[in-house]
Amino acid sequence: xxxxxxxEQIEGEASVNFDMxxxxxxxxxxxxxHFRGIESILKGKSALDALxxxxxxxxxxxxxxxxxxxxxxxDAYKNAGHPIQLTKKVEVIREFTLVMEMIQNHFKWIYLSxxxxxxxxxxxxxxxxxxxxxxxxxxASKSIATFAGQWPHSSYMIPGGITADPTNIDVLKVExxxxxxxxxxEKESLGISLEKFLSFQSCKDFEGLKSDISFIESALIEAxxxxxxxxxxxxxxxxxxxxxxxxxxxxxxxxSIDNTQIGTSNAYSPQEKTYAYNAHYKGDFYxxxxxxxxxxxxxPIVKNMHRRFKDSxxxxxxxxxxxxxxxxxxARDILKDIxxxxxxxxxxxxxxxxxxxxxGVVEAPRGPLLHSIEIEDGFIKEYKIITPTQFNIxxxxxxxxxxxxxxxxxxxxxxxxxxxxxxxxxxxxxxx
Amino acid sequence: xxxxxxxxxxxxxxxxxxxxxxxxxxxxxxxxxxxxxxEILHHPALASLKSFDTITQCQENCDxxxxxxxxxxxxxxxxxxxxxxxxxxxxxAKYIIGLGSCASFGGMFKASAPQxxxxxxxxxxxxxxPLEKYSNKVIxxxxxxxxxxxxxxxxLMIASHKEILVDELHxxxxxxxxxxxxxxxxxxxxxxKVDADNFxxxxxxxxxxxxxxxxxTHASCNxxxxxxxxxxTRVGTPCFGCTEPDFPRKNLFSTKTNMSIPVDVPLGxxxxxxxxxxxxxxxxxxxxxxxxxxxxxxTN
Amino acid sequence: MARITKEERKNGIISAAxxxxxxxxxxxxxxxDIAEKVGMSVGNFYNYFTSKDVLxxxxxxxxxxxxxxxxxxxxxxxxxxxxxxxxxVSMYFDMANEKPEMIEYFLRVYLSNREVFGDGCEGMLCVxxxxxxxxxxxxDGVECGELHDQDFFSAFGLFMGYLGGxxxxxxxxxxxxxxxxxxxxxxxxxxxxxxxx
Numbered sequence: 001x002x003x004x005x006x007x008e009q010i011e012g013e014a015s016v017n018f019d020m021x022x023x024x025x026x027x028x029x030x031x032x033x034h035f036r037g038i039e040s041i042l043k044g045k046s047a048l049d050a051l052x053x054x055x056x057x058x059x060x061x062x063x064x065x066x067x068x069x070x071x072x073x074x075d076a077y078k079n080a081g082h083p084i085q086l087t088k089k090v091e092v093i094r095e096f097t098l099v100m101e102m103i104q105n106h107f108k109w110i111y112l113s114x115x116x117x118x119x120x121x122x123x124x125x126x127x128x129x130x131x132x133x134x135x136x137x138x139x140a141s142k143s144i145a146t147f148a149g150q151w152p153h154s155s156y157m158i159p160g161g162i163t164a165d166p167t168n169i170d171v172l173k174v175e176x177x178x179x180x181x182x183x184x185x186e187k188e189s190l191g192i193s194l195e196k197f198l199s200f201q202s203c204k205d206f207e208g209l210k211s212d213i214s215f216i217e218s219a220l221i222e223a224x225x226x227x228x229x230x231x232x233x234x235x236x237x238x239x240x241x242x243x244x245x246x247x248x249x250x251x252x253x254x255x256s257i258d259n260t261q262i263g264t265s266n267a268y269s270p271q272e273k274t275y276a277y278n279a280h281y282k283g284d285f286y287x288x289x290x291x292x293x294x295x296x297x298x299x300p301i302v303k304n305m306h307r308r309f310k311d312s313x314x315x316x317x318x319x320x321x322x323x324x325x326x327x328x329x330x331a332r333d334i335l336k337d338i339x340x341x342x343x344x345x346x347x348x349x350x351x352x353x354x355x356x357x358x359x360g361v362v363e364a365p366r367g368p369l370l371h372s373i374e375i376e377d378g379f380i381k382e383y384k385i386i387t388p389t390q391f392n393i394x395x396x397x398x399x400x401x402x403x404x405x406x407x408x409x410x411x412x413x414x415x416x417x418x419x420x421x422x423x424x425x426x427x428x429x430x431x432x
Numbered sequence: 433x434x435x436x437x438x439x440x441x442x443x444x445x446x447x448x449x450x451x452x453x454x455x456x457x458x459x460x461x462x463x464x465x466x467x468x469x470x471e472i473l474h475h476p477a478l479a480s481l482k483s484f485d486t487i488t489q490c491q492e493n494c495d496x497x498x499x500x501x502x503x504x505x506x507x508x509x510x511x512x513x514x515x516x517x518x519x520x521x522x523x524x525a526k527y528i529i530g531l532g533s534c535a536s537f538g539g540m541f542k543a544s545a546p547q548x549x550x551x552x553x554x555x556x557x558x559x560x561x562p563l564e565k566y567s568n569k570v571i572x573x574x575x576x577x578x579x580x581x582x583x584x585x586x587x588l589m590i591a592s593h594k595e596i597l598v599d600e601l602h603x604x605x606x607x608x609x610x611x612x613x614x615x616x617x618x619x620x621x622x623x624x625k626v627d628a629d630n631f632x633x634x635x636x637x638x639x640x641x642x643x644x645x646x647x648x649t650h651a652s653c654n655x656x657x658x659x660x661x662x663x664x665t666r667v668g669t670p671c672f673g674c675t676e677p678d679f680p681r682k683n684l685f686s687t688k689t690n691m692s693i694p695v696d697v698p699l700g701x702x703x704x705x706x707x708x709x710x711x712x713x714x715x716x717x718x719x720x721x722x723x724x725x726x727x728x729x730x731t732n
Numbered sequence: 733m734a735r736i737t738k739e740e741r742k743n744g745i746i747s748a749a750x751x752x753x754x755x756x757x758x759x760x761x762x763x764x765d766i767a768e769k770v771g772m773s774v775g776n777f778y779n780y781f782t783s784k785d786v787l788x789x790x791x792x793x794x795x796x797x798x799x800x801x802x803x804x805x806x807x808x809x810x811x812x813x814x815x816x817x818x819x820x821v822s823m824y825f826d827m828a829n830e831k832p833e834m835i836e837y838f839l840r841v842y843l844s845n846r847e848v849f850g851d852g853c854e855g856m857l858c859v860x861x862x863x864x865x866x867x868x869x870x871x872d873g874v875e876c877g878e879l880h881d882q883d884f885f886s887a888f889g890l891f892m893g894y895l896g897g898x899x900x901x902x903x904x905x906x907x908x909x910x911x912x913x914x915x916x917x918x919x920x921x922x923x924x925x926x927x928x929x
Contacts, residue, residue, distance in 0.1 A: 059451030345632025692884035
């Protein structure tokens, strides 16, 4: 018997069609019903216009799209024999704003999505403070805006560097925003200092802690999420940054990857039309996002969690919480060595003289984001976008399910709907 | 203490959107304070009184109907025609807010289906749209995305029963009578026609070569700063004119010229006046404005 | 006899000055020469122009405004760009014929004695009214699709350099035919060089 569940508040909507056997999920297919045709909109436009158009794929991760676009164009310059040299200052600022967007995403996910959903799952009357997520996000956005002018929808990254020319005033202000944000996180979410939290070795370290984060941890155990939501135990990281290591992992064994082996296939959704595709690496499905990144970087606490609970829903959620802490420290650290006197921008060859293809890969909050561009005389001939939710939440057949589908098999419908959300779904990105 | 009946009922509904306005709104300082003045029937990210299912089945009414996103007459949400949903809530609402440039004029996603997509009462700059008959209660807060304080202004004006003066495009005059140009930190370079040669520099005006639309765009961006700290032009990014009906334009990072003469000159200024003034200003070479504001590599 | 206005007096001085500079040369002509020609005392002259240099700069502005006004009238007509080019050329050549002292002043005094005009007439400052109208002419030509887009100075140099050169040759009495004979061919050449491909 197929029952359809509408899921909203996932940056858009999706529907999951459950094939129930008694009260357990035998299988589920997923449909994303909305489509905007951004790849067609981009065709024929000037390549630089993509810097304004692609952030509008998504309101919560638009900055990642901006970076993917600029990397794709810069890759095209390189392939045409005109490689672009970026100063260290530009690399640091670009990575900083990207990381801050991830931080605001994770805060919102914790407070607007996971805590309320966990409470619903356990029929708990736990006091909810969703606006903590909005507040933290506003501080994170302030630090982005200091360099990028605004958040959401900045276009301050351009081929050759950034438009901004910040002074030490801007850097110092941003450092104080980070301090404020870390203070807030420690006081309001963690109940413990950031450093102590990042030095946790195992889940036992949560004992005695009373905070929003400890609530999440214990609620996940109570709901049995440490023994549910398992997927392939296969992880993929593709974007190259100082906080991520491109690789694929089968359990804990790490292998190198070739980004050109990433592709998409049609989704399987017999019940209703979907506009999403399934992303794969060499034909296989891999999970992406914070758990994957943490495993690839070998974060001790996440590795320990994984040793006990594999790629359960518990690991997936807690990995995102740990990544939030890890990224806050990373954001604070990378600004320390910034040399403000370095140049912000080196003018590349006039874009109308560029005819080449390029690939831009970025780690967005939910995993790898790929933009491939084909430029002819400075105009876009072809543009293709692959988003992380296409890796995690594709819809395939029962013989070869995608990570989210596999994770939902054998659970109750209520549990499955929670497990679905642990992948942090972005509906608008998936279908663009 | 207001009772439930006193607070206006607010419904935030989406058409074809990227959610940018929702996320911009979440950045508002004192968000909680503002939200407490309303009963939120439904919101795409915040806790809501009613479920999405209930809302889409038109089982409710609201005082303030906020619509985010481009209007597509064929769009369905929860498998129900958005056209029906929008007409239902628009009829009984006291205020209809077109939130963002997509809802105001069609915006970025008009291009998803150009023949049929539009804003609520404007199709780009032509007055036509699904809620045309309710025009007198429509307020357009254009922008891509909106600044959270712009929506806060409209909601507070409504909550305190104050009349909102609007322009011909139904945008609140108090917010949109300024140009994005007012308050730009590069204004001295605009005055003396010292153009920016490149990106990535504090110096130079972005209007002449880099495509800055600020002198032609109605917006408060350099007056009510973004995220309370900055704006596009303050970080050297040209204004893309996102509050205007023709957003997005083409070739956004460059200024269109006819024989080196800018096609668009500041709003309300005749080309003759602009060229006369520009010609004179360009004649003078002000040394201070031609050098760097800060030279980090001073010798001796 | 009706009272002559200050404005008319001033224009009288301008006229006289231009004629004298044309006949005798800029450096040789003195203020007393000009004052005598107009029929006023030297003292009174200084009420209108405080020095010869000030007069020199005002003359440039005067000619500029005159040219600018004429070009504006042509540009505002609802005729095609090639016809506008003909009318501008025609106006310029007619001026060379009927008021040779004006064009001559421009070519032989203004352009050739930069040391006089350096301070107060920097760059295009004093010719702004004329240059602005040419900018608007080019702008309109490109906007209506009749002229191809290019750098302003490339087009301006072609147009004005050409006209100036022809008038210079005319002044040197090198041209075998009268100036109006060349209107047609020169307009054609300018249009062919600037029109859309």
